[in-house]
Amino acid sequence: MESHPPLLRAQILAAFATIYLVWGSSYMAGRIGVHYLPALLMAGVRFGTAGLIMLVLARLSGDRIWLKGPERIQLPILAVLGFVIANGAGVWALQYVASNKSALLNATVPCWIVLLGTFGPKGHRPRWRTLLGLLLGFCGAALVLQPRAEVGSAELFPELMILLGCVAWAFSTMCLRRFELQLPIKTLIGWQMLLGGLGLALLGLAGGDAERWHWSWPGVVALSYLIIFASCLAHTAYAWLATRTTPAHLGTYSYVNPLVATTLGWLILGERLTPVQLLGMVVSLSGVLAINWPRSMQRQPKS
Numbered sequence: 001m002e003s004h005p006p007l008l009r010a011q012i013l014a015a016f017a018t019i020y021l022v023w024g025s026s027y028m029a030g031r032i033g034v035h036y037l038p039a040l041l042m043a044g045v046r047f048g049t050a051g052l053i054m055l056v057l058a059r060l061s062g063d064r065i066w067l068k069g070p071e072r073i074q075l076p077i078l079a080v081l082g083f084v085i086a087n088g089a090g091v092w093a094l095q096y097v098a099s100n101k102s103a104l105l106n107a108t109v110p111c112w113i114v115l116l117g118t119f120g121p122k123g124h125r126p127r128w129r130t131l132l133g134l135l136l137g138f139c140g141a142a143l144v145l146q147p148r149a150e151v152g153s154a155e156l157f158p159e160l161m162i163l164l165g166c167v168a169w170a171f172s173t174m175c176l177r178r179f180e181l182q183l184p185i186k187t188l189i190g191w192q193m194l195l196g197g198l199g200l201a202l203l204g205l206a207g208g209d210a211e212r213w214h215w216s217w218p219g220v221v222a223l224s225y226l227i228i229f230a231s232c233l234a235h236t237a238y239a240w241l242a243t244r245t246t247p248a249h250l251g252t253y254s255y256v257n258p259l260v261a262t263t264l265g266w267l268i269l270g271e272r273l274t275p276v277q278l279l280g281m282v283v284s285l286s287g288v289l290a291i292n293w294p295r296s297m298q299r300q301p302k303s
Helices: 006-036 039-060 071-093 099-116 128-148 153-179 185-206 217-242 253-267 275-292
Strands: none
Touching (some): 006 039, 006 071, 006 099, 006 253, 039 217, 071 185, 153 217, 253 275
């Protein structure tokens, strides 16, 4: 059985708790935000601002912030996949899809991460318990979606866009693992968000978002939360975990996030929560436990 120092284990658990809770609540924040601010330009401002903050913090801490060599190609690739496509598709769809349903569709991310994670020199072949956990997570998500099976044609395209974003996010995660970038985390995340934010802002401006931008307190609060917590804090935790845990373990956030998002959507946004959905939450959480317990979450480096 793998072992690691208690301090590192505590850091891993804290990083998982961050992406579980913060990203789980970001669906509600995003849903509120797109009702007051145009979606793509809001996402561009969010990530562009967060990227600048991270690069300034990196500079103040003495980290290298300038890109060199292959980094000048690899960072734009990560930015396009993980932010322009993945987050852009997701935030655009939040205009038409409830926050809890958006979170549940994102439960397909672990399947794509595990599938992509089986290839290459760092590939991890999933064991039977990992496959069982993924199956439980998928079944739990299906139970939560079941009461909302009556989907109109107008909602189908936004849901497909969310799934496209899931595939792009999973692919960007695997690229992040395989590029082996020798960059400090704040610099890595800062450039991804800055470049991705610029791309999203350009798309928003091209679509006329500037004319639809009107400041309001709900929009400002939602945008601020997304910048500070969902972008700076949670993305840093995710990038740190991407090089210290397996793809299957890393992808379990997509099972817990729907639990958080659905609960907040019910309590704050008035989105429906049924007994079947509660059962689905339990099944999804069982999938997370099947993957993560009792094996270590740390990926041991090869000797």
